[in-house]
Amino acid sequence: MISLSDFNHEHAQHGIAVSVRDLGLTYTTSIEKKPTLKARFKSLGRGKKHTRIVSALSDVNIDVHYGTVLGVIGSNGAGKSTLMRVISGIIPPSAGRVEVYGSVSTLLALGVGFNPSMTGRDNVYLGGLAAGMSRQEIDDNFEAIADFSELGEAIDAPMRTYSSGMFARLAFSVAAVVEPDILIIDEALSTGDAKFKEKSLNRIKELRSADRALILVSHALATIEDICNEVIWLNKGKLMMRGEPTEVINAYREFVNARKSASSDEDV
Amino acid sequence: MREYFASLWSRRAFISEFSRSGLRQQNYGSVFGQLWLILNPLLLSAVYFLLIYVIGGSSDANRFGHLTATLFLFYLIANSLTGGVKAITSGERLILNTSFPRIMLPISATVIALFKFLPTVVVFSVIHVLIGLPFSWQILWAIPILFVALVMALGMSILISCINVYFRDISSILPYLTRSLLYLSPILYEASNISESIKKFEIANPLFYLLDSWSRVVVHAEAPSMNGLIQASLWAFGLLFIGAYIFLSRERDFAVRL
Numbered sequence: 001m002i003s004l005s006d007f008n009h010e011h012a013q014h015g016i017a018v019s020v021r022d023l024g025l026t027y028t029t030s031i032e033k034k035p036t037l038k039a040r041f042k043s044l045g046r047g048k049k050h051t052r053i054v055s056a057l058s059d060v061n062i063d064v065h066y067g068t069v070l071g072v073i074g075s076n077g078a079g080k081s082t083l084m085r086v087i088s089g090i091i092p093p094s095a096g097r098v099e100v101y102g103s104v105s106t107l108l109a110l111g112v113g114f115n116p117s118m119t120g121r122d123n124v125y126l127g128g129l130a131a132g133m134s135r136q137e138i139d140d141n142f143e144a145i146a147d148f149s150e151l152g153e154a155i156d157a158p159m160r161t162y163s164s165g166m167f168a169r170l171a172f173s174v175a176a177v178v179e180p181d182i183l184i185i186d187e188a189l190s191t192g193d194a195k196f197k198e199k200s201l202n203r204i205k206e207l208r209s210a211d212r213a214l215i216l217v218s219h220a221l222a223t224i225e226d227i228c229n230e231v232i233w234l235n236k237g238k239l240m241m242r243g244e245p246t247e248v249i250n251a252y253r254e255f256v257n258a259r260k261s262a263s264s265d266e267d268v
Numbered sequence: 269m270r271e272y273f274a275s276l277w278s279r280r281a282f283i284s285e286f287s288r289s290g291l292r293q294q295n296y297g298s299v300f301g302q303l304w305l306i307l308n309p310l311l312l313s314a315v316y317f318l319l320i321y322v323i324g325g326s327s328d329a330n331r332f333g334h335l336t337a338t339l340f341l342f343y344l345i346a347n348s349l350t351g352g353v354k355a356i357t358s359g360e361r362l363i364l365n366t367s368f369p370r371i372m373l374p375i376s377a378t379v380i381a382l383f384k385f386l387p388t389v390v391v392f393s394v395i396h397v398l399i400g401l402p403f404s405w406q407i408l409w410a411i412p413i414l415f416v417a418l419v420m421a422l423g424m425s426i427l428i429s430c431i432n433v434y435f436r437d438i439s440s441i442l443p444y445l446t447r448s449l450l451y452l453s454p455i456l457y458e459a460s461n462i463s464e465s466i467k468k469f470e471i472a473n474p475l476f477y478l479l480d481s482w483s484r485v486v487v488h489a490e491a492p493s494m495n496g497l498i499q500a501s502l503w504a505f506g507l508l509f510i511g512a513y514i515f516l517s518r519e520r521d522f523a524v525r526l
Contacts, residue, residue: 029524117297118289
């Protein structure tokens with residue numbers, strides 16, 4: 001069960017922002033990437049199931065309090081992004097309960113809703129509306145977004161002509177103006193050049209406050225250690241550890257190094 | 269449910285902006301750009317003018333009027349189906365990264381189809397005057413019939429967008445489905461020209477009575493048959509209800525199906 005509607009909730013400082021209880025997520029997926037009628041007909045009468053069950057998260061328990069910046073670390077495929085999607089209400093959980101006390105904004109991917117055929121200016125509106133902002137809010141924040149993106153006159157050029165760095169800068173700038181109670185950021189800090197990366201990081205730091213909860217997913221362990229005051233480590237859909245950033249990151253590094261020495265080449 | 273529709277209503281600006289950008293993308297890079305919205309119906313009617321008046325040697329204004337009027341309305345439904353079929357599967361990035369009422373995507377497909385239909389109303393109005401089709405107050409029946417057509421277009425878009433998540437083959441079958449609907453519907457012929465025995469089967473065609481009513485009203489300036497209007501409305505609201513029911517009961521599953 002998930003509740004995301006309590007937007008006007010007045011939260012006490014250090015009150016609970018997100019409560020995740022016994023969360024499990026399994027889903028059935030077809031072996032073929034795209035389910036087609038042909039595949040269905042082929043499997044008819046053969047008694048062979050063309051599906052498999054994937055357990056993406058199992059028995060995850062977390063409380064995130066207001067004022068907390070929670071870092072989420074883990075290898076590729078650990079379930080970090082899936083957990084963020086469940087907390088955001090994008091994917092319903094198969095088991096357990098997720099309760100969210102406040103307005104949630106997600107920054108799970110940059111440039112969601114953008115249309116490359118339109119100008120940067122049009123896409124500020126499109127991306128902002130996709131993120132749940134009103135037209136008035138975008139009007140009020142437009143100058144700030146344009147300034148933050150440092151695009152200058154290119155804001156009126158079609159996004160098709162942008163470099164990937166320019167695209168990412170505008171996308172981050174649109175997302176950075178939203179000031180929700182709970183902000184979930186997944187791998188969005190590795191944007192643009194070194195200067196812009198630092199600027200993005202500073203913006204995230206500005207967003208830290210006692211009446212906001214931030215959940216940050218990243219492979220950049222130094223950034224997590226710098227920004228977060230609490231870290232969780234996920235592995236294969238299970239919560240391995242939770243605690244002080246340094247303590248959890250060290251345990252995770254040890255775990256990964258041990259696996260590497262056992263000839264694993266998994267990403268850190 | 270009330271909360272869902274409130275959330276959908278609060279996103280109406282996004283639906284409008286998303287549809288506008290989708291429409292603009294379709295003609296991006298072409299010399300005439302958005303002018304194609306008016307050029308398309310003009311060229312389509314020019315082709316049929318050539319076929320009926322020049323090659324066919326006929327001077328039957330009703331036939332030309334019927335063909336253009338029904339074809340334009342048919343394209344409202346067909347464009348809604350074509351846009352709707354991939355509304356969910358091509359909206360993967362939005363669906364996987366943002367929480368919003370998913371039904372917005374097939375609604376946008378219908379809004380785009382409506383944006384494409386509106387210029388055809390202007391083109392047909394000019395044709396109507398030029399070829400001297402009759403006028404009467406009965407033409408105002410076009411408003412409720414257009415409303416029924418929009419409900420049907422929306423129902424079909426919602427239903428097919430959901431079906432395509434589970435059976436991707438539908439998007440490949442769709443061109444043949446719309447082509448069959450074109451030939452089975454009273455577009456290239458008038459409903460009054462087909463035999464009663466064949467007409468009995470047309471109850472299974474959602475577009476038959478809709479297009480017949482549309483032609484009677486905008487071409488012949490007559491009132492539609494109540495039976496036809498009721499059948500078209502039953503199909504339209506039935507499709508919308510079934511489509512919305514299936515969509516809303518399955519939409520939470522979409523994120524893991526894409």
